[in-house]
Amino acid sequence: MGEQVGASGLGAARKAQRHESREDELVRAAQGGDREAFDALVEMHGRAVLGYLERMGGPFDAEDLAQETLLQAFRRIGTFATGTDFRAWLLTIAYHARVHAVRRKRAVAAQDYAVLANVPAPSAPAGGTGLEAAMRSGLEALPEDQKTVVLLRFGQGLSHAEIARITETEEATVRWRLYRARRVLQKVLKEWAPTNKGSGT
Amino acid sequence: MNCEEVQLHLEGCGAPLTPPSPPWGEGRVRGVAEHLRQCAACAEYAARLAAENRVLAEALSQPPAEERWQRVKAGLEERMALELAWRGRRHRAVWAMAAAAAVFLCLGAGFLAYRHLKPDAGNELVSDKATSGVGGQVRAGQDTLASGLARLQEEVRTKQLLDELEQLQVLFRDAGDADGRSVAEDAELYVERILALDGSHPDQASEILAGIKAAGIHQRVQKVRESIADDAPAPLRASLELAASTLGRAVFLASEK
Numbered sequence: 001m002g003e004q005v006g007a008s009g010l011g012a013a014r015k016a017q018r019h020e021s022r023e024d025e026l027v028r029a030a031q032g033g034d035r036e037a038f039d040a041l042v043e044m045h046g047r048a049v050l051g052y053l054e055r056m057g058g059p060f061d062a063e064d065l066a067q068e069t070l071l072q073a074f075r076r077i078g079t080f081a082t083g084t085d086f087r088a089w090l091l092t093i094a095y096h097a098r099v100h101a102v103r104r105k106r107a108v109a110a111q112d113y114a115v116l117a118n119v120p121a122p123s124a125p126a127g128g129t130g131l132e133a134a135m136r137s138g139l140e141a142l143p144e145d146q147k148t149v150v151l152l153r154f155g156q157g158l159s160h161a162e163i164a165r166i167t168e169t170e171e172a173t174v175r176w177r178l179y180r181a182r183r184v185l186q187k188v189l190k191e192w193a194p195t196n197k198g199s200g201t
Numbered sequence: 202m203n204c205e206e207v208q209l210h211l212e213g214c215g216a217p218l219t220p221p222s223p224p225w226g227e228g229r230v231r232g233v234a235e236h237l238r239q240c241a242a243c244a245e246y247a248a249r250l251a252a253e254n255r256v257l258a259e260a261l262s263q264p265p266a267e268e269r270w271q272r273v274k275a276g277l278e279e280r281m282a283l284e285l286a287w288r289g290r291r292h293r294a295v296w297a298m299a300a301a302a303a304v305f306l307c308l309g310a311g312f313l314a315y316r317h318l319k320p321d322a323g324n325e326l327v328s329d330k331a332t333s334g335v336g337g338q339v340r341a342g343q344d345t346l347a348s349g350l351a352r353l354q355e356e357v358r359t360k361q362l363l364d365e366l367e368q369l370q371v372l373f374r375d376a377g378d379a380d381g382r383s384v385a386e387d388a389e390l391y392v393e394r395i396l397a398l399d400g401s402h403p404d405q406a407s408e409i410l411a412g413i414k415a416a417g418i419h420q421r422v423q424k425v426r427e428s429i430a431d432d433a434p435a436p437l438r439a440s441l442e443l444a445a446s447t448l449g450r451a452v453f454l455a456s457e458k
Binding site for chain 1: 209253254256257258259260261262263264265269270272273274276277280281284
């Protein structure tokens with residue numbers, strides 16, 4: 001029920017955006033080589049990919065990773081199983097693209113990595129509302145795996161099962177990471193809320 | 202089901218991590234719902250969590266800045282164009298290979314058709330080649346014989362081999378060597394025959410040369426040369442060397458044929 005309670009608002013909003021039948025048609029057309037159909041799919045879901053990669057932060061260029069993700073999708077569109085969630089598929093590619101980027105960075109000499117780690121994340125979006133800024137600092141405090149789960153759950157509205165498939169873990173592990181992350185984010189929300197009473201959020 | 206369990210469930214962690222809990226069953230979900238209806242504190246807790254979820258969703262699902270998204274799209278357009286161009290090149294290579302294969306197939310089919318329409322074409326070709334090859338060899342052999350014979354005759358004349366052989370006969374006679382004298386006389390006779398050969402009639406020349414070879418005069422001169430003592434006069438040894446060399450070349454010309 002936790003999932004149902006937590007996802008009720010998200011699920012409704014997400015279902016409204018998905019236009020599944022239209023999406024399936026576009027996917028089939030794209031698989032048949034229709035470039036415009038693929039562009040339409042990118043227009044529908046590309047922002048979600050960029051948003052996820054931006055919020056994941058780190059010493060990576062989110063725009064580059066988003067391009068890489070969408071290009072991979074273009075190359076592998078034929079392997080996508082029609083009828084499944086296209087956005088979840090894109091986010092799976094994005095997740096793995098980022099994992100590979102992390103591995104490549106680890107291959108860099110330790111000294112260089114230390115320098116990179118101190119460089120402000122180039123993908124961090126500038127500005128934003130007060131809540132967004134507070135949440136960004138909260139996310140930065142989270143370990144990588146917890147941050148991934150939080151962003152996929154609350155940012156993208158995916159179910160525990162979908163997140164488990166993307167991150168190749170057990171559902172119980174997803175729930176546990178979510179539980180741990182929520183503890184940190186609740187503190188952020190509590191610190192943010194007293195100064196924003198009456199803001200309507 | 203107690204409040205702690207329900208709240209853990211609501212927060213996302215259904216059970217302790219180790220061992221990993223199985224996915225929530227229908228019974229557990231019904232139990233949580235029933236508990237929420239009966240327990241005001243947990244219902245309030247659930248409502249608070251739901252509100253928290255909404256805040257988190259709102260904060261974390263904001264779309265990225267449009268400017269950044271447009272940059273991603275522009276970059277993606279370029280990379281996809283490159284990708285398609287690369288695919289085009291790959292297809293061109295496939296087409297080129299297919300065209301080359303088709304040309305080879307046509308050539309092969311044409312050759313088979315030619316063989317089919319003219320079954321002895323291949324044999325004719327081979328036999329023609331063989332004939333021309335043999336003819337060439339014969340012509341080359343004749344050229345070799347004529348030129349070799351001419352050189353040999355020229356050498357006999359310049360080195361005055363006949364005079365040398367007459368001198369040898371005198372020397373052997375004075376020395377009382379009848380065998381040596383006989384060999385020198387026979388050698389003179391064969392050298393005269395060599396001088397009389399006509400290179401323009403190769404068959405005839407070959408026949409006579411074969412006769413000289415069969416007579417074994419070359420071996421007989423060699424034996425005489427080997428039998429004379431090391432302290433024999435130098436002109437004697439030189440004359441025998443020259444005779445043996447000349448007759449040896451004549452035998453070689455006969456073998457070449």
